[in-house]
Amino acid sequence: MSPITRRRIAAFRANRRARVSLWLFSALFVFSLFAELVANDKPLILKFEGEWYLPLVVDYPETEFGGFLPTHTDYLDPFIQEQIEENGWALWPLIPFSYQTLDMHMTRPSPAAPDSRHWLGTDDQGRDVLSRVIYGFRLSVAFALVLTAGSLVMGVFIGGVQGYFGGKVDLVGQRFTEIWSGLPVLFLLIILASFVQPGFWWLLGIMMLFSWLGLVDIVRAEFLRARNLEYVRAAKAMGLPSHLIMWRHVLPNAMVATLTFVPFLFTGAIGTLTALDFLGFGLPPGSPSLGELAAQGKNNLHAPWLGITAFMTLAVMLSLLVFIGEGLRDAFDPRHVQSRHKEVTHG
Amino acid sequence: MAEHSAQQAFAPSSSTLLDVKHLSVGFDGSQVVDNLSFNVKAGETLALVGESGSGKSVSALGVMNLLPDNAQVSGERSLAGTDLASLKRSQWKTILGNQVGFVFQEPMTSLNPLHRVGKQIGETLRLHQSLTGKAARQRARELLEQVRLPRPDELLDAWPHQLSGGQRQRVMIAMAIANQPKLLIADEPTTALDVTVQQEILALLRDLRDQHSMGMLFITHDLNLVRAHADRVCVMYQGQQQESGPVSQVFNHPQSDYTAALLAAEPQGRPKPVGRVQPRLEATRLSVAFARPRAGLFRRQPAPFCGRRAH
Incomplete structure (x- = not known):
C-alpha cells in the first residue's frame, strides 16, 4: 500500500x-x-413428530402438519401452530412476518398501532412495518x-x-x-x-x-x-x-x-x-x-x-x-x- | 549552407542514423518549422540550438510523430533506413521507446508520482522486451547501476518524491536506454537541474552514448553545453535553420548573423559586488498567530499549525 x-x-x-x-x-x-433469517413468516427450524423440517429451504404441504389440503403451509395459522406445539416445536425468527405477509389473524383493523405483535405497527394492508x-x-x-x-x-x-x-x-x-x-x-x-x-x-x-x-x-x-x-x-x-x-x-x-x-x-x-x-x-x-x-x-x-x-x-x-x-x-x-x-x- | 550540404554528400550513408530533409511543421496553417534538414550519425551528438520558441522541440517531436493530431509534418525523415514518414500507427510502437529513447526537460514531473521507480522502468521493459517479474527487476537494477545511481536495490522500491532532481533524471535516462535504443533524444535534459548536477548528467549521457554507440540528438539553448558536449551543431531561429556544421567551425567562424549575435550575447565578466548599503527591510523576532476555532457540537478541533499539540 x-x-x-x-x-x-x-x-x-x-x-x-x-x-x-x-x-x-x-x-x-x-x-x-x-x-430472511430475522424477519420471516416461516420458522427457521421445525421439529414435528420426531422429524426435522427446514421451512425456509423446502416448501412443505399443509398435510405434513395435520392439515387437510395439500396447499402451501401457512405457519401463522392458529390451527397449524397448535398442531406444531402438540407434536414438536418450532424456532421462529425474531420477527415472525416477512415483508409481504398479510397478518390475517389480527384482531385490530389495519393500519394497527405498534404493539408487542408488530413492533412498529402494520401498514394499511396489514403488513408488518419493521x-x-x-x-x-x-x-x-x-x-x-x-x-x-x-x-x-x-x-x-x-x-x-x-x-x-x-x-x-x-x-x-x-x-x-x-x-x-x-x-x-x-x-x-x-x-x-x-x-x-x-x-x-x-x-x-x-x-x-x-x-x-x-x-x-x-x-x-x-x-x-x-x-x-x-x-x-x-x-x-x-x-x-x-x-x-x-x-x-x-x-x-x-x-x-x-x-x-x-x-x-x-x-x-x-x-x-x-x-x-x-x-x-x-x-x-x-x-x-x-x-x-x-x-x-x-x-x-x-x-x-x-x-x-x-x-x-x-x-x-x-x-x-x-x-x-x-x-x-x-x-x-x-x-x-x-x-x-x-x-x-x-x- | 553550401559547405553543409557538401559535407552531407560526402558522409557515408551507412553510419547515418537519423536523416531529416526539408522538414516542415505547421499547426492549423501557421508554419512553425520551415525546411529543416539535419542528420545524426551513430556515436555522435548533434546539438539543436536556438532560443525559446524557435521550434527545436517541435522538430524533434514532429520527426517522431509525437505531436497532436492538428500538426502537419512534411519532409523526408528516416531512421536507420526506415522511412518514418510512411509508418503506420502500429509500426510506431516498435520505434518509440525501443529504437528511440527520450529524456525530457522536467525530471520533477516526468515520473508518475503514483508508481514506484522499479515499476516505471519495468513498464517499458515489459512493453518492448516482454520482461516481467524477476527478470524485469534484475534488468531494471542493472540499468540503475548503468546510470550510476547508488543503492539500486533500495531505489527500485522508492517513490519518485523520495528522489532528488538529478536522481530522477538518471531514472529517466535509465528508462530511455532500457531497450538499447539506436537514437537518444535529450530535450533540454539539464535545464531544470543545478550546474554541478548538469555536468554529471551530461557526462553520463556521453559515456552511455559511447558505450552503446548511440546517436544523440541534444536539444538545448545553452551554448556552453553545446561547446563542451556536442560534436556538431544546428542553429535554429524562428523555425528556420540558420547554420549547421562541426561545433568548432560554427563557434569560431559563424556564417549567419544570428549565430554571431547569439555567440556575442553570452554574458561576460562578473557582476559588481554590492557595497555597504542600508537594509530596506528588516525583521526581528517575528511571529504569526491566529485565533483557532474551538471544537463544538458540529465542529471538530482543527489540526494545529506547527505540529505542536494543543494541551
Missing part, C-alpha cells in the same frame, strides 16, 4: 464521525443482508450499490475518453452530454413506467442512462489536465498504447476526484428510488420499499407510525452516508492530509 493511501486511511480514521458512521452503516447493511423497513433498507442499498458501480464505470469511461483524446471527440461528447442531461429524468421514467411495469432491473437500467452524467465532467477535467503532464508525454514517447496510458498513468490520478464524488452519487440513487416509489412509478406493488412506506404515511395521517418510521429510516440512512462521504472527501483532500502529516512528524 502506498504511503499516500495509508495517510488517507489514517485521515479517515481520525475523523470520528465518519468512522462511526461507516461502522454503523456497515453493521446495518450486513444485518439487513440476513433479513419487516418491510429491514427488507426495504436492503433493497435500497443494493439498488444504490449496483447503480453507483454501473455509473462509475460508464462515467469514467466516457469522461476519460473525452478528456484524454480531447479535440473533436471531446467537442461532440460534451454537446451530447449537454443535450442528454437536458432530458427530464423523472418525466421520462414516468412515461416509461406506463409502457412497461418497471422491476428492479428495468429501473436500474433507466436510471443508469442518466446517473453517469455527473461523473463525466469531473473525470473529463482530470483527464484533460493529466494528458499534458510530463509523465504522460514520457509514456507516449516510450511507445505505450493509449489504453495503457489511460489505465496506468491517468486514471489513478483521476480516481481521487472521482471517488470523492461516489458517496454523493450513492445517496442520490437512494433518494431517486425513494422518490419514484413515493410517486408510485418505482418498484412493482408489493416490493418492500421505503418510498411506498412514506406514501402510505401521507395517505394515513391518522397512523403517524408509518410516516415517522419512513422518515427516520431515510434520515438515518442518508445522514450516515453523507457523513461517510464527508470523511472520504476530507481524507482525499491533499491540504487536509498535509496538515495531519505535519502533526505526525513533529508532534
Whole structure:
C-alpha cells in the first residue's frame, strides 16, 4: 500500500464521525443482508413428530402438519401452530412476518398501532412495518450499490475518453452530454413506467442512462489536465498504447476526484428510488420499499407510525452516508492530509 | 549552407542514423518549422540550438510523430533506413521507446508520482522486451547501476518524491536506454537541474552514448553545453535553420548573423559586488498567530499549525 493511501486511511480514521458512521452503516447493511433469517413468516427450524423440517429451504404441504389440503403451509395459522406445539416445536425468527405477509389473524383493523405483535405497527394492508423497513433498507442499498458501480464505470469511461483524446471527440461528447442531461429524468421514467411495469432491473437500467452524467465532467477535467503532464508525454514517447496510458498513468490520478464524488452519487440513487416509489412509478406493488412506506404515511395521517418510521429510516440512512462521504472527501483532500502529516512528524 | 550540404554528400550513408530533409511543421496553417534538414550519425551528438520558441522541440517531436493530431509534418525523415514518414500507427510502437529513447526537460514531473521507480522502468521493459517479474527487476537494477545511481536495490522500491532532481533524471535516462535504443533524444535534459548536477548528467549521457554507440540528438539553448558536449551543431531561429556544421567551425567562424549575435550575447565578466548599503527591510523576532476555532457540537478541533499539540 502506498504511503499516500495509508495517510488517507489514517485521515479517515481520525475523523470520528465518519468512522462511526461507516461502522454503523456497515453493521446495518450486513444485518439487513440476513433479513430472511430475522424477519420471516416461516420458522427457521421445525421439529414435528420426531422429524426435522427446514421451512425456509423446502416448501412443505399443509398435510405434513395435520392439515387437510395439500396447499402451501401457512405457519401463522392458529390451527397449524397448535398442531406444531402438540407434536414438536418450532424456532421462529425474531420477527415472525416477512415483508409481504398479510397478518390475517389480527384482531385490530389495519393500519394497527405498534404493539408487542408488530413492533412498529402494520401498514394499511396489514403488513408488518419493521419487516418491510429491514427488507426495504436492503433493497435500497443494493439498488444504490449496483447503480453507483454501473455509473462509475460508464462515467469514467466516457469522461476519460473525452478528456484524454480531447479535440473533436471531446467537442461532440460534451454537446451530447449537454443535450442528454437536458432530458427530464423523472418525466421520462414516468412515461416509461406506463409502457412497461418497471422491476428492479428495468429501473436500474433507466436510471443508469442518466446517473453517469455527473461523473463525466469531473473525470473529463482530470483527464484533460493529466494528458499534458510530463509523465504522460514520457509514456507516449516510450511507445505505450493509449489504453495503457489511460489505465496506468491517468486514471489513478483521476480516481481521487472521482471517488470523492461516489458517496454523493450513492445517496442520490437512494433518494431517486425513494422518490419514484413515493410517486408510485418505482418498484412493482408489493416490493418492500421505503418510498411506498412514506406514501402510505401521507395517505394515513391518522397512523403517524408509518410516516415517522419512513422518515427516520431515510434520515438515518442518508445522514450516515453523507457523513461517510464527508470523511472520504476530507481524507482525499491533499491540504487536509498535509496538515495531519505535519502533526505526525513533529508532534 | 553550401559547405553543409557538401559535407552531407560526402558522409557515408551507412553510419547515418537519423536523416531529416526539408522538414516542415505547421499547426492549423501557421508554419512553425520551415525546411529543416539535419542528420545524426551513430556515436555522435548533434546539438539543436536556438532560443525559446524557435521550434527545436517541435522538430524533434514532429520527426517522431509525437505531436497532436492538428500538426502537419512534411519532409523526408528516416531512421536507420526506415522511412518514418510512411509508418503506420502500429509500426510506431516498435520505434518509440525501443529504437528511440527520450529524456525530457522536467525530471520533477516526468515520473508518475503514483508508481514506484522499479515499476516505471519495468513498464517499458515489459512493453518492448516482454520482461516481467524477476527478470524485469534484475534488468531494471542493472540499468540503475548503468546510470550510476547508488543503492539500486533500495531505489527500485522508492517513490519518485523520495528522489532528488538529478536522481530522477538518471531514472529517466535509465528508462530511455532500457531497450538499447539506436537514437537518444535529450530535450533540454539539464535545464531544470543545478550546474554541478548538469555536468554529471551530461557526462553520463556521453559515456552511455559511447558505450552503446548511440546517436544523440541534444536539444538545448545553452551554448556552453553545446561547446563542451556536442560534436556538431544546428542553429535554429524562428523555425528556420540558420547554420549547421562541426561545433568548432560554427563557434569560431559563424556564417549567419544570428549565430554571431547569439555567440556575442553570452554574458561576460562578473557582476559588481554590492557595497555597504542600508537594509530596506528588516525583521526581528517575528511571529504569526491566529485565533483557532474551538471544537463544538458540529465542529471538530482543527489540526494545529506547527505540529505542536494543543494541551
